[in-house]
Amino acid sequence: MYYIYIYTPFYNNWNYIPHLIEHCVTNIKSEKDYFLYNNLKASCNTFCTYFILPTKNKKYLNDFIKKILSPINNNLIKYEHNVIKDENKTYNFEIDLVNKIWKKLYWNRVNFNQNWKLSYNKTKDYHKKYYTKENIIILENNIKYFDWEIKTNFKLFNTFKINKEIVYVFNHNMIDFYILIQISDLINEYISYKKRYFEEEYYRHETIFWDYKDYIFLSINKDSLNLYKNINESFIDNFITYNLKNKDYLNVKYFDWTSMLLYWYTLSNNDKKRIIVNLKEYYLNFINVIKF
Numbered sequence: 001m002y003y004i005y006i007y008t009p010f011y012n013n014w015n016y017i018p019h020l021i022e023h024c025v026t027n028i029k030s031e032k033d034y035f036l037y038n039n040l041k042a043s044c045n046t047f048c049t050y051f052i053l054p055t056k057n058k059k060y061l062n063d064f065i066k067k068i069l070s071p072i073n074n075n076l077i078k079y080e081h082n083v084i085k086d087e088n089k090t091y092n093f094e095i096d097l098v099n100k101i102w103k104k105l106y107w108n109r110v111n112f113n114q115n116w117k118l119s120y121n122k123t124k125d126y127h128k129k130y131y132t133k134e135n136i137i138i139l140e141n142n143i144k145y146f147d148w149e150i151k152t153n154f155k156l157f158n159t160f161k162i163n164k165e166i167v168y169v170f171n172h173n174m175i176d177f178y179i180l181i182q183i184s185d186l187i188n189e190y191i192s193y194k195k196r197y198f199e200e201e202y203y204r205h206e207t208i209f210w211d212y213k214d215y216i217f218l219s220i221n222k223d224s225l226n227l228y229k230n231i232n233e234s235f236i237d238n239f240i241t242y243n244l245k246n247k248d249y250l251n252v253k254y255f256d257w258t259s260m261l262l263y264w265y266t267l268s269n270n271d272k273k274r275i276i277v278n279l280k281e282y283y284l285n286f287i288n289v290i291k292f
């Protein structure tokens with residue numbers, strides 16, 4: 001696989017244009033190419049757009065880069081504008097919550113569902129500005145590791161409630177980012193386990209983990225508060241043992257793009273492993289910090 005990232009900040013406090021461009025550059029109309037790009041993943045995040053190519057083939061990679069850097073035309077922009085209108089009809093709890101978090105922290109005007117006035121020139125200018133060879137990070141070629149002694153010092157920046165969600169906001173730093181990924185995983189496993197086997201529940205509401213430049217968010221439903229604050233030691237031990245044996249570090253690699261974009265280096269697999277080994281200590285530290 002190739003992990004390709006491009007820094008694509010909001011335009012006018014909104015990600016409509018970056019999102020529209022992500023759609024345009026991955027518009028594959030020819031029947032032949034439809035299957036070639038069938039498993040391509042593309043998504044537009046808060047400050048970057050990423051593409052995951054399901055291949056190790058260099059030619060495929062080069063063709064794809066050429067494709068996303070090529071100028072986009074008005075017909076394509078108009079077509080994908082309508083596709084996004086359709087996409088936005090679907091309600092997604094996670095997107096809705098993240099929008100609310102952004103509104104609270106950053107901007108009053110952030111709103112995915114507003115009707116954006118289509119501007120061909122603004123869209124084309126944005127594409128020209130950010131979709132350049134120099135701006136593309138290909139994780140496999142550009143990855144740099146930074147080794148140091150891992151210690152946490154979570155800095156809880158803010159805590160607030162949105163409906164039934166309690167949102168913890170931490171200052172962004174690379175170590176805490178990776179530790180919080182594991183803590184969020186641990187909490188999710190514990191909630192699933194408890195709800196399914198002790199509370200006769202099938203669907204459960206998991207934590208939502210998100211980050212944007214200076215902040216990391218971890219949101220937990222109020223109803224699960226007592227659960228996640230009291231994860232027993234043996235469960236954590238089992239979680240650690242299982243993850244050390246089975247964790248596909250490629251999965252964690254998925255998060256390397258954030259480090260690479262923000263810091264231009266990321267954690268080595270050894271350091272990621274060390275985080276899992278010491279998770280119990282980090283979890284207790286986390287519980288201490290998030291007094292609510």
Ligand SMILES: [Zn+2]
Nearest residue numbers: 019023084087
């Ligand atoms: Zn979309």
